[in-house]
Ligand SMILES: Nc1ncnc2c1ncn2[C@@H]1O[C@H](COP(=O)(O)OP(=O)(O)O)[C@@H](O)[C@H]1O
């Protein structure tokens with residue numbers, strides 16, 4: 001059981017700066033997810049918490065103990081790697097028991113812990129097998145078993161599901177979530193997959209290029225993305241981010257001569273300025289009755305069964321807009337669709353800084 | 359390419375059989391000669407079928423030696439075996455440790471040391487034989503197992519090979535071991551050695567044969583007959599002064615000299631092939 005404090009954590013490899021002053025407090029028992037595009041420094045951040053990388057500046061503490069200079073084994077953590085990193089020459093049992101043996105635990109105690117973890121993860125039948133005789137999902141379980149038997153105060157996961165096929169990923173995702181809930185161990189989970197992040201995390205850190213874009217619960221990130229980056233990253237299909245000009249009185253965003261929308265509250269400070277408007281595909285509605293101020297010409301339709309996706313362009317500008325309609329909706333290429341959106345669901349970002357405007 | 363015409367099949371087999379004959383015929387002649395008595399080997403034509411004196415000859419060669427002053431070949435075989443094992447095991451141990459240091463530790467002049475080791479590839483025993491002899495003589499190692507094996511142990515080839523093998527081991531294994539609390543030497547013993555065991559075996563086969571077949575070096579530093587190795591001894595059997603060569607015994611010695619390398623290759627065949635071809639760790 002432990003809180004993790006990250007205090008202005010910086011990391012560089014020689015001249016290359018990877019992390020820029022990360023501040024975060026992860027509460028006891030919390031499940032947090034670090035999410036961001038590939039190469040943004042997620043793994044590096046996780047590895048600094050694990051102690052596999054030394055930080056160049058700042059301070060990391062786990063359970064009120066500054067761990068900057070502690071070896072990974074002394075930090076009371078366990079880590080699950082993307083490619084499992086099982087010892088190929090040891091049986092499943094030995095893989096799980098190895099760390100406990102090094103710590104000098106009694107044989108009985110090791111056996112008790114390994115068997116208990118094996119029961120929890122339903123890998124009891126494979127204990128004598130070698131890792132190469134297991135499927136990807138089973139290996140993943142063994143890797144988690146190796147973490148559990150240590151009874152650590154922190155779990156670290158580095159993209160543990162990305163080597164699994166889509167179906168298994170969904171199943172394992174749920175299992176990890178349940179397991180964490182049951183054990184109540186503080187967990188930090190790294191992924192580039194925003195769906196995984198949204199479903200797993202109590203709170204998320206969106207990382208981009210070594211900077212924190214936003215911290216918050218999945219719902220906060222979805223409803224109030226702090227930056228244009230977060231807006232585009234969270235949600236699938238991703239948010240439409242469209243260039244627009246705020247009208248002279250600050251009440252309207254104009255995409256082109258014939259396409260505009262009213263804002264929930266006027267933004268006189270941005271009058272006549274260029275901004276980026278964010279519209280989620282699922283919030284756009286087709287409205288043939290009222291006087292819509294926007295319409296698109298459809299140039300592609302995707303039927304997913306549960307949803308229908310339509311992609312089209314505003315007349316007079318070549319911005320692509322995607323909308324997601326519930327159920328099967330018959331739309332044809334070339335149709336003109338008048339669109340409408342609840343003004344409360346319009347996101348406005350400063351085009352230059354990418355920051356949210358309210 | 360899979361061809362299925364009878365003519366092609368026939369040609370392929372003919373070529374292969376021809377190749378086998380070229381390789382096997384001298385060995386067959388050696389074997390046949392080793393099964394006849396002295397008298398038969400001086401008559402013409404030379405026999406092409408085995409005779410009945412195999413065990414007699416074997417016994418004589420192993421325990422009495424060839425010629426009036428020859429020492430028992432059994433002892434030479436033992437010397438060869440000890441030398442080959444010392445060389446193979448020594449080379450492997452030293453190379454494993456130096457490759458481990460170069461791959462897994464950051465120390466000043468790391469690459470400098472690597473290249474230093476690497477350029478010794480250009481200096482095989484034959485090139486440095488005089489200074490090496492002087493050093494070994496000064497250390498008082500002439501006519502000893504240490505003198506026979508030590509100068510041949512330093513090996514850039516094996517170090518380089520293990521470096522490549524270690525570089526192929528995923529970093530995550532080391533990291534998992536660090537999280538499990540394994541120190542460097544523990545990681546080496548518990549994880550690195552077991553997972554590179556096929557590579558070690560393959561290298562052992564190569565180095566054993568290399569050590570066994572050494573000719574020039576043992577010839578140079580052994581003067582005591584009890585330290586002779588079998589490969590260098592064969593040559594001297596032919597030169598036994600004022601005696602006609604005893605072909606049946608010489609051939610028996612040759613057979614015995616060939617046997618251990620063959621045994622090692624055959625016995626370790628599976629590991630050998632795996633160690634040379636396996637890429638995934
Ligand atoms: N050992 C290293 N040496 C130099 N640069 C590194 C090293 N490890 C990672 N990096 C760089 O740090 C950045 C972040 O890497 P990483 O944390 O692995 O990203 P990801 O978010 O995909 O996990 C990348 O640009 C990568 O090139």
Ligand SMILES: [Mg+2]
Pocket residue numbers: 042043044159
């Ligand atoms: Mg990564």
